[in-house]
Amino acid sequence: MAERKVDPSHMEKAVAEQAEAKLKALFKQMKHKIPLFLFSQNDVNEPFTNATRQVIKAVRQLTDQLSFNEYPLDHKLAQKWNVSRSPTILFDPDRYKIRWVGAPAGQESQTFVEILLMLGYQNSGLSNEAAEILNRIKEPRDVKVFVSLSCPYCPQQAVGVVRAAVARPDLVSAEIIDVQADTERAARFEAFSVPQTYANDKLIGQGAQSQELFLTSLEALEPKTIYIPSIKGDTLENDLVIVGGGPAGLTAGIYAVRAGLQAAVVERDVLGGQVATTPVVENYPGLTQVGGKALVDMLVAHALEYVNIFPGEEVISIQPGEPIIVKTNRRTFKTRTVLLATGAIHRQLGIPGETRLSGHGVSYCSTCDGPLFKGRKVLQIGGGNSAVTDALHMNHIGVDVTLVHRRDTLRAQEMLTRNLELNDIPVMYNHEVTEIQGKERVESVVLRDKLTGDSKTFAADGVFIAIGYQPAVELASKIGIALTEDGYIQHDERHRTNIPGIYSAGDVEGGFKQIVTAVGQGAEAAMSIFEDLINPYWKQTTP
Numbered sequence: 008m009a010e011r012k013v014d015p016s017h018m019e020k021a022v023a024e025q026a027e028a029k030l031k032a033l034f035k036q037m038k039h040k041i042p043l044f045l046f047s048q049n050d051v052n053e054p055f056t057n058a059t060r061q062v063i064k065a066v067r068q069l070t071d072q073l074s075f076n077e078y079p080l081d082h083k084l085a086q087k088w089n090v091s092r093s094p095t096i097l098f099d100p101d102r103y104k105i106r107w108v109g110a111p112a113g114q115e116s117q118t119f120v121e122i123l124l125m126l127g128y129q130n131s132g133l134s135n136e137a138a139e140i141l142n143r144i145k146e147p148r149d150v151k152v153f154v155s156l157s158c159p160y161c162p163q164q165a166v167g168v169v170r171a172a173v174a175r176p177d178l179v180s181a182e183i184i185d186v187q188a189d190t191e192r193a194a195r196f197e198a199f200s201v202p203q204t205y206a207n208d209k210l211i212g213q214g215a216q217s218q219e220l221f222l223t224s225l226e227a228l229e230p231k232t233i234y235i236p237s238i239k240g241d242t243l244e245n246d247l248v249i250v251g252g253g254p255a256g257l258t259a260g261i262y263a264v265r266a267g268l269q270a271a272v273v274e275r276d277v278l279g280g281q282v283a284t285t286p287v288v289e290n291y292p293g294l295t296q297v298g299g300k301a302l303v304d305m306l307v308a309h310a311l312e313y314v315n316i317f318p319g320e321e322v323i324s325i326q327p328g329e330p331i332i333v334k335t336n337r338r339t340f341k342t343r344t345v346l347l348a349t350g351a352i353h354r355q356l357g358i359p360g361e362t363r364l365s366g367h368g369v370s371y372c373s374t375c376d377g378p379l380f381k382g383r384k385v386l387q388i389g390g391g392n393s394a395v396t397d398a399l400h401m402n403h404i405g406v407d408v409t410l411v412h413r414r415d416t417l418r419a420q421e422m423l424t425r426n427l428e429l430n431d432i433p434v435m436y437n438h439e440v441t442e443i444q445g446k447e448r449v450e451s452v453v454l455r456d457k458l459t460g461d462s463k464t465f466a467a468d469g470v471f472i473a474i475g476y477q478p479a480v481e482l483a484s485k486i487g488i489a490l491t492e493d494g495y496i497q498h499d500e501r502h503r504t505n506i507p508g509i510y511s512a513g514d515v516e517g518g519f520k521q522i523v524t525a526v527g528q529g530a531e532a533a534m535s536i537f538e539d540l541i542n543p544y545w546k547q548t549t550p
């Protein structure tokens with residue numbers, strides 16, 4: 008049989024015709040007119056202007072819902088709508104604040120078509136969850152998304168931004184900026200990789216985001232990396248409620264659900280616990296080095312595949328019984344078991360000036376606040392792994408940091424202390440801070456030399472404190488859970504506490520307080536709970 012030859016140019020033509028027919032059908036059902044305005048200036052970005060004219064002309068052949076007007080940049084309408092760059096497209100500017108600097112060509116032709124469909128149908132296409140987040144935003148948002156014609160991820164982000172502007176024209180303005188058509192702003196905003204998104208001139212997204220993640224970032228005015236869907240219900244029934252969303256709690260959630268339990272993780276503060284504010288985590292098996300926040304994002308994303316997470320929700324009370332009643336500030340859980348993975352909170356020095364100047368130069372989180380002290384003088388207090396890691400991190404980001412330790416040797420690992428020397432970070436041994444001074448912010452500290460007993464004032468802009476942690480046992484104490492002499496939760500090798508059905512895992516148990524030990528304890532506790540629920544030890548009677 009003779010081989011059938013296919014001419015590639017015929018194939019392409021057929022595909023293009025099909026796409027055109029589909030578009031025509033979609034455009035045909037559009038109920039609303041779309042006024043488009045193009046502003047341009049001769050000799051400025053002419054290839055972009057010409058490409059824009061061509062695209063608009065091509066689309067107008069598919070629908071008559073598009074009206075088109077072109078004006079020079081010095082026209083009074085340009086002034087009216089505050090247009091100063093060539094070429095700029097405005098979409099229905101009396102109704103929406105949507106503009107585009109550059110040409111809707113290449114990968115971006117997809118964005119252009121999506122915008123027209125949104126406007127023609129007057130439907131933003133936002134998911135219910137995304138619309139809910141958008142409706143929580145009360146202040147205006149001026150969004151800029153930097154794109155390039157060859158970026159395959161850009162249309163998703165640009166379309167997401169425009170959806171918000173279509174859904175809330177009273178609140179959100181959207182501007183799509185081609186980095187090649189507006190090199191000045193691309194450089195000013197340091198948009199060196201696209202898509203990059205800013206709201207009210209603050210970076211809120213690098214890379215493409217889902218609708219919900221974009222809107223969560225838009226709400227917070229900072230880049231968010233994880234979106235956690237909100238769960239409704241005043242009363243929820245569970246097999247297990249995990250209090251605390253650090254490594255122990257999240258791991259327990261994964262293992263419990265995998266074992267078939269209905270579980271929930273409730274976290275009042277930051278998911279990931281202390282790890283979220285640790286600059287660099289070393290030697291988490293499989294990862295020589297990883298950023299604390301990056302590790303938390305991976306953990307949370309993994310846990311979300313299994314377990315319901317309730318972030319920003321605080322457990323107020325736990326009432327033992329069958330079921331155990333766990334009350335949060337938002338709802339009630341009726342549960343068969345509870346796992347306390349409440350972790351530990353940072354210890355304070357307890358010296359004059361510490362509380363008063365907290366947040367005004369006194370900090371317990373170098374990852375959060377270190378960048379604010381770039382080029383400034385800071386004391387890092389402590390001699391353990393945390394203090395040394397934090398000092399190294401701040402040195403790395405350009406903070407003038409000195410480590411102050413109360414003894415003559417550091418408790419931190421050899422590898423970390425060696426790095427202090429390698430980076431010429433000064434260490435003041437045998438010194439303790441006895442007072443932090445400053446009117447409105449930290450100006451100096453009083454340091455006592457423990458060998459001579461002499462005190463001196465040392466000028467500093469910041470004091471970073473990393474002197475260990477105290478277990479978070481308020482809830483446990485309230486219900487009579489036995490504690491160790493050091494104040495940690497007393498537990499057996501199966502992570503059972505003295506109250507039936509209530510377990511513990513992670514730093515709140517004391518021990519080595521490593522991320523790897525916490526995840527191990529979380530997994531162990533979940534497996535114990537699973538076995539105990541099949542065969543409850545509290546119901547067993549001795550034969």
Ligand code: NAP
Nearest residue numbers: 289356389390391392393394413414418473474475519520
């Ligand atoms: P830590 O190991 O308990 O060290 C606390 C440090 O603060 C000690 O050097 C202690 O001095 C000092 N200190 C305590 N109270 C003080 C006070 N009132 N005034 C001045 N100094 C005071 O705490 P951490 O460094 O936060 O570490 C906690 C746990 O996390 C540890 O198990 C640690 O190994 C782990 N961790 C691991 C990594 C890692 O990358 N692998 C990173 C961070 C933390 P003394 O030495 O005189 O007692």
